[in-house]
Structures are given as structure tokens and as C-alpha cells.
Amino acid sequence: MxxxxxxxxxxxxxxxxxxxxxxxxxxxxxxxxxxxxxxxxxxxxxxxxxxxxxxxxxxxxxxxxxxxxxxxxxxxxxxxxxxxxxxxxxxxxxxxxxxxxxxxxxxxxxxxxxxxxxxxxxxxxxxxxxxxxxxxxxxxxxxxxVDSEHNAVFQAMADRQHEEVDSIVLTASGGPFRRSTLEEMEQASPEAALRHPVWSMGAKITIDSASMFNKGLEIIEAARLFGLAEDRIQVLVHPQSVVHGMVQYSDGSVLAQLGAPDMRVPIAHALAWPRRMRTNAPRLDLAQVARLEFEAPDPVRFPALRLAREALRSGGAAPAVLSAANEIAVAAFLERRIGFLDIARLVERVIREIGVQDAETLESVLHWDMEARRVARAHLPTPGSGSRAA
Structure with missing residues (x-):
């Protein structure tokens, strides 16, 4: 037992x-x-x-x-x-x-x-x-x-050698603004951002999905988990959310993990690993899905991916600063203090202001987490002012 x-x-x-x-x-x-x-x-x-x-x-x-x-x-x-x-x-x-x-x-x-x-x-x-x-x-x-994307890559890698891997692919649903213009995203309300087309999640992660900050954080996490450089981690928008992750090998083969969008599937894999366990999660019916679509994410409408890649390359405390500033920005958006596109603007401003700092201990990580939150709050408009982030 x-x-x-x-x-x-x-x-x-x-x-x-x-x-x-x-x-x-x-x-x-x-x-x-x-x-x-x-x-x-x-x-x-x-x-x-x-x-x-x-x-x-x-x-x-x-x-x-x-x-x-x-x-x-x-x-x-x-x-x-x-x-x-x-x-x-x-x-x-x-x-x-x-x-x-x-x-x-x-x-x-x-x-x-x-x-x-x-x-x-x-x-x-x-x-x-x-x-x-x-x-x-x-x-x-x-x-x-346990994240569905990283668990998918973990399953597709199995016991294969990392040196045989050319790259991995993390998929993203695209969220509620996949087809929205910049102008529409600028005016988007919290209610619109919370209407995720596939997953039922908490408010913070749902907003992160809408901005693609969740995928940016997942790029950083994947680099740590699988020991891969940032340029070997790709992101594809896949609105059906059926293919959760893929691994491309040096011989040209691509192995993908598919499943219904139910978090019990990756949790069960982790819980029973290295074996598997039967679950009551829904079974995937590809005939019903009928088609699988993939597209590259728009870097202009979703700057979170660029910011995350820059933080990963910078190292040190930069990823912690990115994550903490985003948390403050998302809360401010949900409180209607800033606009949807201001989330990325505020995060970028905090990263630039703090710069690259060392984070060799948990204490230093927590220090820069708190500092990023302080700086982010300092740039927020006062409640009820109706102005954008400073």
C-alpha cells in the first residue's frame, strides 16, 4: 500500500x-x-x-x-x-x-x-x-x-534518452481571445476573459490561459523538468485541447499524448506511476472530435510568451519576478483596476525595473517575489480612478 x-x-x-x-x-x-x-x-x-x-x-x-x-x-x-x-x-x-x-x-x-x-x-x-x-x-x-501538457510530454518521452529528443511541443487552447483583435482584447472585461471555451478552472489560471501567461510559465517549467534549452520548447495553439503535448525525436518521429480534457487523467498517471490505474474519466472519441487544428500563437496579441522566454534566458530571479508580477496584475484586472492587455504591460515594466538578480536560495527567491509584488502594486492606479497602470 x-x-x-x-x-x-x-x-x-x-x-x-x-x-x-x-x-x-x-x-x-x-x-x-x-x-x-x-x-x-x-x-x-x-x-x-x-x-x-x-x-x-x-x-x-x-x-x-x-x-x-x-x-x-x-x-x-x-x-x-x-x-x-x-x-x-x-x-x-x-x-x-x-x-x-x-x-x-x-x-x-x-x-x-x-x-x-x-x-x-x-x-x-x-x-x-x-x-x-x-x-x-x-x-x-x-x-x-501533473500539468496536462508536461505530463503529456513525460508520457511521450517515457524512458527514452534526452539526447534523442529534438524538441517538445506544449499545446494551448487559445482561450477565449484566440480570434479576437487587439482592439477587442484592449476592451475585454473580466467576464469575457473568464469564459474559457474548454477547461473549467479557477479565476487566476483562467485569466492566465486567456493571456497565455500560463503557457509562458509552462515553458519555464518544461525547461526545468526536461533539461531543455528554451529554443527546443515550442508552443502550438490547439483549440480542441485533445493533444496535450508532443515530443519530436531526432529520427523525425513525433509522439503525442491525447486524452479528454479532464485533469484526473494526468493526476492518475502521476498517482499510479510507473503503473497505470483505471479511472472514471471520460474516454476520448476521435470520431466525435472529427478534426484537430494547430496554429502558431500570435506574438503581438500574446506577448506573455516572449516575456517568459526572456525571463528563462535571463535566469536568476527573473522567472520569480515574472510570476509574482503577473499574479498582482491578474488580481488588478479582476478588480477592474487595469485592462486586459495591461497585464503584460505591467509585468514587463516590473521585470525591466528590477533587472536580473541572483536567486540561489529559497529565501532569495521569496525576497524577489515580494519585491516584484511591491513594485507591481506601486504601478497600479488607485481603486476607482479608472486610469491605466502607471
Missing amino acids: KTVSILGSTGSIGCSTIDLLGQAADRYQVDALVGGRNVERLASQAVALRARHAVIAEDGMLDELRDRLAGTGVTAAAGMAAVTEAAARPVDWTMSAITGAVGLAPTLAAIRNGGAVALANKEALVCAGDVMLRAVRDAGATLLP
Whole structure:
């Protein structure tokens, strides 16, 4: 029986993981579940899966969590220190799905256990790639990508040698503005940007999909995961979201991973790796899909890809600055303080202002993350002013 912990169990990725564990309860023992603020959901998950330990990130919610778990045998804790302690508990497999920079320390703690860590937290490798990869090498840990695109590439590579790979392709749905003009994107509302044509996701990642910042972050993550230079990572817009990733080999062959757009598929692959597990995810019907389209992304309408590639080439703290500034910009857009195209403008301004800085430790990564947020906020218009970002 494999022991598992889930960091971010109450979020969408965490809930999908819980669903899969419920389908194979005889194969997995849940050690720790970590949630953000949803005490009711966390307690329900812990009881249903007979978890040993449950942690809520908010300090003030400990009493409520203890009340809900009274008599169940599940121990309870709260606060970010407790989150990191839970991540450090020795298990065979950890799902790292706490979004944002707050998930970096718990992810690092899980890696240092030396087990398998399923990565659904982009920031781990985007912001602190060098730090995380050093820890992986030192601990003998295994990173298993959960993002559908990286998991697809991981599957298409299998045990093949990296020197046989010419390039990889990450696919993008194109989001709601795939056919929109610059003028239409300039005037786009948050409601329009949140209408994703394929995936059902949280607000932040949905806006990132619309701007293609998610794909920019995935380029950086792919470079870290697969040890590839930036120019060997391609992006293609694929509106059907059926082909999730491809690998082109030196002999001209291209291997692709296909599947229905359901996150339980890559999560199940990571959970059961190196084997596979049966899931109730929908099966792909290519006859129903009928056609698969691919096109190059427009660099003018989607400058996020250029900014991400520049940050990857710059190295150091640049990817962390890009990610943090984008987080502030997306929040400001959702609050109607800036326009949709101002997201990329603000991110670029923050990157230029901070410049290239070293980020050799987790502490330095977090420092530049905070500095990028400070600079980004300084350039935002005041609420209700109606002006664009400074």
C-alpha cells in the first residue's frame, strides 16, 4: 500500500486527487491532508479517506477543525508552519497543489523526503527551479509533472534518452481571445476573459490561459523538468485541447499524448506511476472530435510568451519576478483596476525595473517575489480612478 499526502486537498486539483483515491482506497493510505480555508471540506475528506493528519492553513480555524474531527482519530493542526511540517512527513507520494509562492516551502519539504512529488504547483519550478532541482538531486526524489501538457510530454518521452529528443511541443487552447483583435482584447472585461471555451478552472489560471501567461510559465517549467534549452520548447495553439503535448525525436518521429480534457487523467498517471490505474474519466472519441487544428500563437496579441522566454534566458530571479508580477496584475484586472492587455504591460515594466538578480536560495527567491509584488502594486492606479497602470 502506497502512503500519500495531499498539499492543497480542498482545491480543484486536490479534489480530483481525492476522487481518484476514493476509487482505489485499497491501494493507498492517506497520511496528511492540507487545506486552505475550507474547514468543512477538509474535515470531510479526512474522515472519508481515514487520513492520519489534517492541517488548515489559517491559524484561526484550528478549533473548528478539531471540533469537526472530534472522535475520528484524525489529528489536527493549523498555520503555515504546520503546513510545512505536514509536507515533511515521510510518505511515498505527495501531491503538491498549493498555488502561489506560499506553496514553495511545503514543496521543498516534501522533496527532501526523497519520495515521489507530483507537481501541480507551477511556482515550484518557475520561481525556484534551481533550488528545487538541487534538492531533488540531493534527496534522490522523483518529480512527476501533473500539468496536462508536461505530463503529456513525460508520457511521450517515457524512458527514452534526452539526447534523442529534438524538441517538445506544449499545446494551448487559445482561450477565449484566440480570434479576437487587439482592439477587442484592449476592451475585454473580466467576464469575457473568464469564459474559457474548454477547461473549467479557477479565476487566476483562467485569466492566465486567456493571456497565455500560463503557457509562458509552462515553458519555464518544461525547461526545468526536461533539461531543455528554451529554443527546443515550442508552443502550438490547439483549440480542441485533445493533444496535450508532443515530443519530436531526432529520427523525425513525433509522439503525442491525447486524452479528454479532464485533469484526473494526468493526476492518475502521476498517482499510479510507473503503473497505470483505471479511472472514471471520460474516454476520448476521435470520431466525435472529427478534426484537430494547430496554429502558431500570435506574438503581438500574446506577448506573455516572449516575456517568459526572456525571463528563462535571463535566469536568476527573473522567472520569480515574472510570476509574482503577473499574479498582482491578474488580481488588478479582476478588480477592474487595469485592462486586459495591461497585464503584460505591467509585468514587463516590473521585470525591466528590477533587472536580473541572483536567486540561489529559497529565501532569495521569496525576497524577489515580494519585491516584484511591491513594485507591481506601486504601478497600479488607485481603486476607482479608472486610469491605466502607471
